[in-house]
Amino acid sequence: MNKQARTLKFHIMRYNPQIKTDIPKIKTYEVKEAPGMTIFIALNEIRETQDSSLQFDFICRAGICGSCAMIINGQPDLACRTLTSKFPDGEIKLLPLPGFELIGDLSVDTGKFMRAMSERVESWIHDKSKSDVDFNKMEERMDPDAADEIYELERCVECGCCVSACATKRMRDDFLGAVGFMRIARYALDPRDKRSNQEFYEIVGDDDGVFGCMTLLGCEDYCPKDLPHQTQIAYLRKKMAMVK
Amino acid sequence: MKVIYTDSLVIGGGLAGLRIAIASIQRGYDTIVLSLMPAKRSHSAAAQGGMQASLGASIKSEGDDEDVHFEDTVKGSDWGCDQDVARMFVNTAPKAIRQLSAWGVPWSRVRKGNREVIINGKKVKITEKDEAHGLITSRDFGGTKKWRTCFTSDGTGHTMLYAMDNKAIELGIPVHERKEAIALIHENGICYGAVVRDLVTGELIAYVAKATIIATGGYGRLYSVTTNAVISEGIGTAIALETGVASLGNMEAVQFHPTAIVPVGILTTEGCRGDGGLLLDKDNYRFMPDYEPGKKELASRDVVSRRMIEHMKKGKGVSSRYGDHLWLDITLLGKAHINKNLREVKEICEYFLGINPVKDYIPVRPTQHYSMGGIRTNATGESPTLKGLFSAGEAACWDMHGFNRLGGNSVAETVVAGMIVGEYVADYCENNTLNINTKLIESFIKQEKNKISALINRNKGENPFELKKEMQEIMMDKVGIFRNETDLSKAVEDLKVLNQRAKNIALKHKISSSNPELVEAIRVPKMIKLAQCVAYGALLRKESRGAHARDDYTERNDKDWLKRTLTTWKDQDADIPEVKYEDLNIMEMEMPPASRGYGVDNTIHHSDTEKREKQIQEIKDANPDADRFQMQKLLNPIEIPEKFKEKNERIGRGFK
Amino acid sequence: MENLIINDNIKKSRLPARLDLVQSGTGLVLGLFMWAHMFLISSILLGKGAFNFVAKTMELSFLSETGEGYPFAVFFAVLVIFTLFIIHAALGVRKFPISWKQHRIFRSQMSMMKHQDTNLWYVQVITGFIMFFLGSVHLYLMLTNPGQIDPNLSADRIISHNMWPLYLGLLFSVELHGTIGLYRLCMKWGWFAGKDPRESRKKLKVIKNKLTIFFLALGLLALLVFSIMGIMHKKHVGEPYEKKEVLEKSMHIKTSPMKKEIQNKTKSDQHNTSQNISNDKKI
Numbered sequence A: 001m002n003k004q005a006r007t008l009k010f011h012i013m014r015y016n017p018q019i020k021t022d023i024p025k026i027k028t029y030e031v032k033e034a035p036g037m038t039i040f041i042a043l044n045e046i047r048e049t050q051d052s053s054l055q056f057d058f059i060c061r062a063g064i065c066g067s068c069a070m071i072i073n074g075q076p077d078l079a080c081r082t083l084t085s086k087f088p089d090g091e092i093k094l095l096p097l098p099g100f101e102l103i104g105d106l107s108v109d110t111g112k113f114m115r116a117m118s119e120r121v122e123s124w125i126h127d128k129s130k131s132d133v134d135f136n137k138m139e140e141r142m143d144p145d146a147a148d149e150i151y152e153l154e155r156c157v158e159c160g161c162c163v164s165a166c167a168t169k170r171m172r173d174d175f176l177g178a179v180g181f182m183r184i185a186r187y188a189l190d191p192r193d194k195r196s197n198q199e200f201y202e203i204v205g206d207d208d209g210v211f212g213c214m215t216l217l218g219c220e221d222y223c224p225k226d227l228p229h230q231t232q233i234a235y236l237r238k239k240m241a242m243v244k
Numbered sequence B: 001m002k003v004i005y006t007d008s009l010v011i012g013g014g015l016a017g018l019r020i021a022i023a024s025i026q027r028g029y030d031t032i033v034l035s036l037m038p039a040k041r042s043h044s045a046a047a048q049g050g051m052q053a054s055l056g057a058s059i060k061s062e063g064d065d066e067d068v069h070f071e072d073t074v075k076g077s078d079w080g081c082d083q084d085v086a087r088m089f090v091n092t093a094p095k096a097i098r099q100l101s102a103w104g105v106p107w108s109r110v111r112k113g114n115r116e117v118i119i120n121g122k123k124v125k126i127t128e129k130d131e132a133h134g135l136i137t138s139r140d141f142g143g144t145k146k147w148r149t150c151f152t153s154d155g156t157g158h159t160m161l162y163a164m165d166n167k168a169i170e171l172g173i174p175v176h177e178r179k180e181a182i183a184l185i186h187e188n189g190i191c192y193g194a195v196v197r198d199l200v201t202g203e204l205i206a207y208v209a210k211a212t213i214i215a216t217g218g219y220g221r222l223y224s225v226t227t228n229a230v231i232s233e234g235i236g237t238a239i240a241l242e243t244g245v246a247s248l249g250n251m252e253a254v255q256f257h258p259t260a261i262v263p264v265g266i267l268t269t270e271g272c273r274g275d276g277g278l279l280l281d282k283d284n285y286r287f288m289p290d291y292e293p294g295k296k297e298l299a300s301r302d303v304v305s306r307r308m309i310e311h312m313k314k315g316k317g318v319s320s321r322y323g324d325h326l327w328l329d330i331t332l333l334g335k336a337h338i339n340k341n342l343r344e345v346k347e348i349c350e351y352f353l354g355i356n357p358v359k360d361y362i363p364v365r366p367t368q369h370y371s372m373g374g375i376r377t378n379a380t381g382e383s384p385t386l387k388g389l390f391s392a393g394e395a396a397c398w399d400m401h402g403f404n405r406l407g408g409n410s411v412a413e414t415v416v417a418g419m420i421v422g423e424y425v426a427d428y429c430e431n432n433t434l435n436i437n438t439k440l441i442e443s444f445i446k447q448e449k450n451k452i453s454a455l456i457n458r459n460k461g462e463n464p465f466e467l468k469k470e471m472q473e474i475m476m477d478k479v480g481i482f483r484n485e486t487d488l489s490k491a492v493e494d495l496k497v498l499n500q501r502a503k504n505i506a507l508k509h510k511i512s513s514s515n516p517e518l519v520e521a522i523r524v525p526k527m528i529k530l531a532q533c534v535a536y537g538a539l540l541r542k543e544s545r546g547a548h549a550r551d552d553y554t555e556r557n558d559k560d561w562l563k564r565t566l567t568t569w570k571d572q573d574a575d576i577p578e579v580k581y582e583d584l585n586i587m588e589m590e591m592p593p594a595s596r597g598y599g600v601d602n603t604i605h606h607s608d609t610e611k612r613e614k615q616i617q618e619i620k621d622a623n624p625d626a627d628r629f630q631m632q633k634l635l636n637p638i639e640i641p642e643k644f645k646e647k648n649e650r651i652g653r654g655f656k
Numbered sequence C: 001m002e003n004l005i006i007n008d009n010i011k012k013s014r015l016p017a018r019l020d021l022v023q024s025g026t027g028l029v030l031g032l033f034m035w036a037h038m039f040l041i042s043s044i045l046l047g048k049g050a051f052n053f054v055a056k057t058m059e060l061s062f063l064s065e066t067g068e069g070y071p072f073a074v075f076f077a078v079l080v081i082f083t084l085f086i087i088h089a090a091l092g093v094r095k096f097p098i099s100w101k102q103h104r105i106f107r108s109q110m111s112m113m114k115h116q117d118t119n120l121w122y123v124q125v126i127t128g129f130i131m132f133f134l135g136s137v138h139l140y141l142m143l144t145n146p147g148q149i150d151p152n153l154s155a156d157r158i159i160s161h162n163m164w165p166l167y168l169g170l171l172f173s174v175e176l177h178g179t180i181g182l183y184r185l186c187m188k189w190g191w192f193a194g195k196d197p198r199e200s201r202k203k204l205k206v207i208k209n210k211l212t213i214f215f216l217a218l219g220l221l222a223l224l225v226f227s228i229m230g231i232m233h234k235k236h237v238g239e240p241y242e243k244k245e246v247l248e249k250s251m252h253i254k255t256s257p258m259k260k261e262i263q264n265k266t267k268s269d270q271h272n273t274s275q276n277i278s279n280d281k282k283i
Ligand SMILES: Cc1cc2nc3c(=O)[nH]c(=O)nc-3n(C[C@H](O)[C@H](O)[C@H](O)COP(=O)(O)OP(=O)(O)OC[C@H]3O[C@@H](n4cnc5c(N)ncnc54)[C@H](O)[C@@H]3O)c2cc1C
Pocket: B011, B012, B013, B014, B015, B016, B017, B034, B035, B036, B037, B038, B039, B042, B043, B044, B045, B046, B047, B048, B049, B050, B051, B052, B156, B157, B179, B180, B181, B182, B215, B216, B217, B218, B227, B228, B229, B231, B232, B235, B236, B267, B269, B369, B370, B392, B393, B394, B395, B407, B408, B409, B410, B411, B412, B414
């Protein structure tokens, strides 16, 4: 407690594409560290007391909603749950997530991307035999383990870390990206989704899909929700490679 | 001037908003959803614990049905709710959850055979029935008689919202992201849509619609420490208030959750206690049984929160540099359970506190959590005073929560209200044509434009961030868990001053496109008005009911206060709202006021209570053969959309 | 149930799936082949005799009555490997950054994240690129001179024909590329995942590193031995290895006319081919 409070140095990329004359630059801000300080707290302090134009996105500030992903000292991560004490030299460099449309400063448009991804992989239950359920009747049973397994993949918060961490995705715009593979894997696992392997192949069976993945595993290593990217992409690849 | 036309304009992309949009499009009406952020980031995603629906599949929920759920909900509300709405709600909740199940929510399921659970601090073995295997299971939550809260591990809201949004994407519903509704367009008591600001370009757009639905969630950010998301600022509620026509209901009913972590206020779910976690004081002593021998840690939230504060006032709190707190102990649940069913909690503890809840106690304190109040609607979800304006979810005072909502009843409400109100919205679209003069649209746009230019052009004035902070402190200190005349009147006076100061905000950063300071400047005056509605309503309500607890009026006073607060803000120059009351008619209640069975019972009863009890007995005696459905019809005949009228099936009892 | 998509003729090509399998398949075969290759080459560490024995065995000398072997066998082996090599390379090149812009993005991503598996892939690309040239030369040589695998001739190639820089480059490239590739194969197809795939990955990475070091050490040692031999053999460039002492010894014990014949025959054979080489060089 009687430790001298450190002064943190934040080096933040500033750029507002809405202003035609603006060019990207790194600006440095100093903040007195407080116990338990997260990047969320620090950035708000900077905005409230030093530079009211600083743009960034936080919503839940609890690591739940996935809106605050950014590049923190080179690593994609959720800023709201990153404690400043993690950085022994007190230097923190913040960049917006690459691979997404920049809105301004640290804020990027993940929403548009994720919607397009959802549409591309048809991120919903497909069951041609039913148009809608009879919700008065008892629900269809599901194996408890199956439910748990689906939840494991459903934990994705669409933060985009895996997209930014994937050099393949960065090089090739049309590459689906790990978040899409996780989504496909999630539905492929779900007994309620009646899509066949052939149908999934139509979505991911090419070099923009699972065969374009070069197994760089940035997705696996930077997913803040620890989704099992490596095993699931491998599983998907096996399945797709065997499609007749 | 950019104008976008649609049939139903849904402001808010949380569970409630999306469900209404789905209902609209399924009935063939054009719809657009507006959201501050991608819909999947709405605060609904943060709900961890679960959704209440009386499926009765798990062994500990055997015997559960709509009636028991109804009873719990009304008791939870401290009889402040609208019983018709509560009825519609409990009858529809099982349908909602089953539909969501078909849409993809991976609800946790019953596993047949033996299982060890923690009940009342002790390990107990329970045996799930073979025939229930694979059905949706449920856990215990505060204030419920049965284990009724269905869940997916501890990511319930997340999985629900994802399933809902994915369904919306399947149906091709457009979600316009990074758009903020800043005013409603209305004339002669009819609402025609909203003026919307694009948060990226700063452009003002008029969205014109037959029906406008506000589903913008709660207003927790009126308080400095809250479990709510930073966007839960109540702007949707505020723009309804600013019409001067629509009214807000029960704004003083603000819930405090017992277990948010100290200091940041991030929630640890009620599931922690539901699954067997305990509250301990500085001596590691379990104090709740002393106060609430019946339900102990699992009394309703308002009760547990108050008991915790009481206990800390006795000097039993653990002191820390952030003030006193208590401990939440989930170590007794064991590693496997925590890793599986409370993982989100574990992550939060690890990341924000640097502790491991498998071994360490969690520092917790009651924290602002839920807004029972909101835009007053009738049972169809429509504002009784502003035609064409609907509201649902936490933003609304549809009023099934009264003065305290039960854990798990809120996400359930969003979906059920989405279904029911969604049908009424579609009906409204069917029965009305859009008839609007472009002059009107123009004048509303112009008004907002002028306000924004004034903000940008003003050279010297107030700092919006500071105003907000001051307001949040006032609310936290003076309009908190325990309230009294002195603090509340001070709060009202302080907020009046803030309201004046808010008219004089000036910006440092003078651009009209994406500019966080401008966003704040637009919101803060609205938030101060809402805060004033809460504070003023609390000052006037001289009783204690549910979450509204007055030190100076400790009794629940059915005699004088069994009524709903209605707030309007007609005069834009005023500093306080106009307040009216709407009586709750005991003679129409299915369940007349009584004791909740937890907390202190010092109710001052209403004379009708006894009358109604007698009447109900008579009806029961006169119809000895009536089953529970017939009885409900006799006691509480409700209207409900055709689609949702059927009975619900349950394991072991069919449709009975 | 009827499958809509299959009935429609929008069916997606199965080619990418096949190509991915071929890429991995060729990679796997090449990767494992290189292990074998390195063991075989390093037989030189046990002496010229051992290497010679290996070389002859490769020529399937044990099949022929004369024990003379069929250089054809080596020719075919090389042909097969060369083909795999070319197929693998052709498929691999598709993954290369195709433009300067893509390359720059990849580099900036690497310097930003400093993420190991991403960097390893870049190592594969670079080493693949190098092998494209060096490997081709080596394989071409082996293809055109299948009978010239011999302790002395190999040593000569390395020193007197100045092949050692090529082999050094090739050695580093192939050992890095191959072991990284095999590790990546495990990740890519989920092999050896075990109960805890994350743990397994860590273990596989350790194994990968150890294998790289092991084979590099083995190769360097072999190259060193070859070089020393090559330097010592400088004066006799082109003279193949003769199992003089061995043969003489055996002759002492039991002089068989058959053996003598063999001895002579192999001598002349080797002589001929070594001339071929010098001819090659002249051209
Ligand atoms: C931490 C936490 C845990 C909870 N856990 C549970 C639980 O376990 N069980 C339970 O039943 N309940 C729980 N709740 C309560 C429940 O989650 C919420 O009440 C419910 O999700 C609210 O949903 P909603 O659809 O009304 O609004 P939200 O999900 O809050 O959505 C609001 C939407 O409105 C949009 N919006 C807001 N303002 C504007 C504007 N001006 N213009 C345009 N768009 C706007 C936002 O972008 C957002 O899309 C919890 C709440 C919290 C805070």
